[in-house]
Amino acid sequence: MRTSRTTPTLDDVAKKAGVSTATVSRCLNTPDRVVKSTRTRVLKAVETLGYTPNFGARVMAAKRTFTIGAIIPTMENAIFARGLQAFQEELHRRGYTLLVSSTAYDPQIEEEQIRALVARGADGLLLIGYDRDPSLYRYLERQGVPALIAWAYAPQIAQSAIGFDNRGSMTLLAEEVLKQGHRRIGVISGVIKGNDRAADRLAGIEDALAAQGLPRDTLAVLETPYGFENGETAMRTLMEADIRPTVVMCGNDVLAAGALRGAKELGLRVPQDVSVTGFDDIEIARVVTPSLTTVHVPHREMGTKAATALIALVEGAAPDSPTQLQISLQLRESLGPVPKP
Amino acid sequence: MRTSRTTPTLDDVAKKAGVSTATVSRCLNTPDRVVKSTRTRVLKAVETLGYTPNFGARVMAAKRTFTIGAIIPTMENAIFARGLQAFQEELHRRGYTLLVSSTAYDPQIEEEQIRALVARGADGLLLIGYDRDPSLYRYLERQGVPALIAWAYAPQIAQSAIGFDNRGSMTLLAEEVLKQGHRRIGVISGVIKGNDRAADRLAGIEDALAAQGLPRDTLAVLETPYGFENGETAMRTLMEADIRPTVVMCGNDVLAAGALRGAKELGLRVPQDVSVTGFDDIEIARVVTPSLTTVHVPHREMGTKAATALIALVEGAAPDSPTQLQISLQLRESLGPVPKP
DNA sequence: GCGAATAATGTAAGCGCTTACATGCGATTC
């Protein structure tokens, strides 16, 4: 239907401008290979006809789609939304289009989506985290589709990656917590299965404890899906235990904001009665009262750099070794010294 | 590159199965037109070869892409992120893929993106708001690409649309504000140019004033781009004026959260010294202290319904008249009675 | 100002798929 008599084709433009289709194509793709006078004539024809190249045809002939696929757990998480926005902006600047899918944190769905995007001719893929079935990486390699892993950096990553050290960052934060004298630590973690970021963050806390020779049971860990309400509930559960933690470290800011709210409902003051920490440093961290001590992650920088790196890969650059971005601790009000008994 | 010797084509499958390409194609698209024995043979060949149809070729030959494009101002705004997530989920359920672009609230960029997505063969388009150059609608019609307008409902919309009445909602909220006795109203509005939602929300406030015969200068309006920091700054500006407003109504929750923060910095208590209201009812509204009085919008419902409606359009349904979703006022702590002088 | 080198343009062969139409074959009908 679409391509009825009404939609102009390259041919129409060529006729109108009195040149061959090849010349029109060159005007559009490699303008410097066409002399100026012809070029303007052709462009005028393009203009008056309102011509837009047919994507499918172009893909087929050129074997390039200028499309990048991104597969993220969810857009509802501000940290992905923001990074993705930056990613898309950079892509657009470079003439690429973004194809987005989300997986709801389900590896099964992720695999489907990866295949779907490859079938649609994505030139490259942005993937979140590194922990997935190795056969998927092999599949991508066989298909010649480069993939870039974002939001994660870890020495063991074999693929091109850009991210930050979730584990080390959390260790840093945990050290700060310990320095404040806390020895009973509650943890509200994201769901760990299929989510290396959550796993690494928890491991980071454990590292800090181990380094100080503290027993494993210093920690009370609760896993819960992403979401404000879930943080709230988890906080309640933690604080109703026989031995209350004096600090609750959360896997991300949204959980932490929920925890803050949970504390409030229990009549607990933060940080006088219990301290709370987050991770990501999204807007919400500075908005809540008390403001949230958290780990600052450069989301937009990550998005932009991911775009650059992925395009390089797509355009044939050799894979770089993983890039690590710097995080920084944001010490705010929600973390205080351990309460006097 | 991709389609080097390594990627199997329809031809390869046909040879392997000992049939013609037409039969293979039919197996994949209209299985019931192929006898069972052949079908299984073909499907086995597909399997062993690991064949996936080439998207570009398919598009070109079939003129359908099962792709829906969405063009939103930005993904950083939680309200779009959430709605888009729901939209994508529903699309995926129905076998469509989502193509996303953002415009940074720039009509110029929006036009570009619309054309880009059409060129990529999007079967349908999701657009935010109704206020755009009529020639764009004509273009889409000419191209045979149906578009659905979301996040906006207004009687004057001629296209298919799904959304809520920004103007009427804001009137409702303003009436509540007036009921509390406020007569000096500050407004922190989003940028109005090219953003009908922002314009309608402001108009809604004006409607409420007009209905009560209050003078236009009851209002002190400040326009500012979307963003927490901007709300903060705007709040400061408003409160430093000679005549301070007793309430500040904000165009969205993020601006309102910023305003809350601005108030705090000025040492003003909310709502004792000044009241604040938002719009959208995103998570942040319940997280801030004091919690935000705002307008609740059913984001996810809108996303899901938008997907259903747009697919119907794409599949040839006659355009429905605009659908209006119900909003509700969320009265929370940030709005109180006008302070005693 | 002539030939060679170079730049601009044209010609035409696909890219991988769908589908209208043609073909062949067994079943049905009288």
Next chain:
DNA sequence: GAATCGCATGTAAGCGCTTACATTATTCGC
């Protein structure tokens, strides 16, 4: 049993574009 029909399958013509290669116009050196 011949003519007819219906179904499964094959043949081949594009879809609109890019690009290698061929052809023609232009520029430059001497």
